[in-house]
Amino acid sequence: MSESRVIDARDTFCPGPLMELIGYMKHAQVGDELELLSTDKGSSADIPEWIKKVGHEMISIEKVEETWHIKVRKAK
Amino acid sequence: MRILVVGGGTAGTIVANNLARRLSAETRSGKVRITMLSASDRHMYQPGLLYVAFGQMTPDQLYRDQASLLEASIEFHVDPVKQFQLDQKRVLTEGGKVHEYDILVIATGSRMVPEETPGLNEGAEFFYTEASAVKMYKRLREFKGGKVAVAVGVPHKCPIAPVEVMFSLHDFFKARGIRDKVQMKYYYPIGRIHTIENVAIWAKPEFDRLGIEYETLFNIKEVDAKNKILKSEEGIDVEYDLLIVIPAHRGMEVIERDNLGQGGWIPTNRHSLTMNGHDNVYVVGDTTNLPVSKTGSAAHFQAEVISENIASIIKVGEPVRDYDGKVYCFIEAGHDRATYAMFNYQNPPDLKPPSKPMHWFKVAYNQMYWTSVRGLL
Numbered sequence: 266m267s268e269s270r271v272i273d274a275r276d277t278f279c280p281g282p283l284m285e286l287i288g289y290m291k292h293a294q295v296g297d298e299l300e301l302l303s304t305d306k307g308s309s310a311d312i313p314e315w316i317k318k319v320g321h322e323m324i325s326i327e328k329v330e331e332t333w334h335i336k337v338r339k340a341k
Numbered sequence: 342m343r344i345l346v347v348g349g350g351t352a353g354t355i356v357a358n359n360l361a362r363r364l365s366a367e368t369r370s371g372k373v374r375i376t377m378l379s380a381s382d383r384h385m386y387q388p389g390l391l392y393v394a395f396g397q398m399t400p401d402q403l404y405r406d407q408a409s410l411l412e413a414s415i416e417f418h419v420d421p422v423k424q425f426q427l428d429q430k431r432v433l434t435e436g437g438k439v440h441e442y443d444i445l446v447i448a449t450g451s452r453m454v455p456e457e458t459p460g461l462n463e464g465a466e467f468f469y470t471e472a473s474a475v476k477m478y479k480r481l482r483e484f485k486g487g488k489v490a491v492a493v494g495v496p497h498k499c500p501i502a503p504v505e506v507m508f509s510l511h512d513f514f515k516a517r518g519i520r521d522k523v524q525m526k527y528y529y530p531i532g533r534i535h536t537i538e539n540v541a542i543w544a545k546p547e548f549d550r551l552g553i554e555y556e557t558l559f560n561i562k563e564v565d566a567k568n569k570i571l572k573s574e575e576g577i578d579v580e581y582d583l584l585i586v587i588p589a590h591r592g593m594e595v596i597e598r599d600n601l602g603q604g605g606w607i608p609t610n611r612h613s614l615t616m617n618g619h620d621n622v623y624v625v626g627d628t629t630n631l632p633v634s635k636t637g638s639a640a641h642f643q644a645e646v647i648s649e650n651i652a653s654i655i656k657v658g659e660p661v662r663d664y665d666g667k668v669y670c671f672i673e674a675g676h677d678r679a680t681y682a683m684f685n686y687q688n689p690p691d692l693k694p695p696s697k698p699m700h701w702f703k704v705a706y707n708q709m710y711w712t713s714v715r716g717l718l
Binding site: 277290310314315318 | 495496530531532536538558560574575576632
């Protein structure tokens with residue numbers, strides 16, 4: 266059964282949010298979903314690139330006020 | 342008033358010396374007492390390790406006797422902290438002593454942790470300790486050609502080091518006449534070749550000009566030392582003949598053990614430099630969780646703010662200024678040229694073209710450092 270989790274990485278700075286994502290992916294199962302909250306502009310660009318490079322799935326990325334809500338799924 | 346400084350590196354030494362000068366009358370009268378605890382009786386100039394790794398300095402040149410750097414009024418003990426008891430305003434030391442304080446300054450620094458990555462200790466060279474820098478120099482001397490991979494873990498102290506090591510490698514192999522036999526590739530964890538955007542913008546054409554290849558979004562996972570393969574979280578395998586790594590770092594073990602900060606990074610107010618939730622505890626240097634580079638220069642500027650504020654609080658009851666995030670880093674760019682990155686919370690660095698005078702200034706600073714830690718520069 267896939268799990269869904271939220272990690273709040275707001276007010277942490279590059280590469281903090283990306284490192285949170287990598288740490289999560291290491292322990293997650295295929296199909297698990299993560300919503301990462303970030304206020305770091307660099308990470309909002311790096312994370313979709315990293316997801317694409319590794320071959321996971323980018324569900325959505327949305328900016329609400331000052332926070333990026335980045336939703337990803339572990340695909341492999 | 343008892344002021345306790347824990348840590349005898351750049352940050353702690355500058356805080357203690359600045360305080361001793363500013364509060365000389367108070368220490369003479371006994372109104373203030375300044376104590377420093379350190380794990381070592383020696384003080385290391387850490388930026389010198391890069392020079393040791395390339396045979397440009399010998400290890401003995403890195404050190405001075407810690408006591409010789411301190412103002413006479415500072416009570417100095419080589420007796421590291423075993424436990425922080427902040428609620429009781431005291432620390433317990435490895436030597437079994439108890440030091441109570443009114444004001445605490447935590448300056449315990451950071452350390453590389455290659456053992457947390459499988460195969461890294463067996464397969465890679467480092468230059469963040471004396472032993473590893475000397476070992477790396479010997480490997481470099483015997484290297485005859487092949488693939489050199491340089492990879493970076495996060496977080497680490499001295500963010501400029503990965504870029505500087507590439508330029509140093511280029512010059513080293515060129516001087517030995519084997520640069521054309523060496524393929525150099527640089528691997529960095531985020532989506533550009535340096536965490537500081539303007540450094541990435543400046544360094545990219547320099548790498549291109551020198552024939553240094555690079556790959557971004559590369560996060561070290563493990564090393565197969567037997568087969569000489571570096572493996573990334575992204576599923577990429579890199580074959581190498583010589584692997585140089587700047588490993589991920591943590592704060593000191595005691596900080597994590599006492600739950601003062603995840604990863605050993607203590608939550609710190611970015612302006613007052615007080616520990617979150619403890620107004621009588623200041624945090625300085627690498628062990629903060631601040632979004633600033635972990636460098637000697639940041640430690641220096643933070644230390645000045647802290648010592649000025651502590652002295653002012655003692656004298657007039659109020660602090661006088663905030664830390665603005667200031668960092669100043671030399672960047673050795675090869676060929677006896679250097680530039681610098683100066684920035685703060687608000688303003689990114691504006692890098693000037695490298696020049697010989699800036700390199701000679703850095704070389705001079707390698708000696709002037711000893712005046713800096715005495716709080717005189």
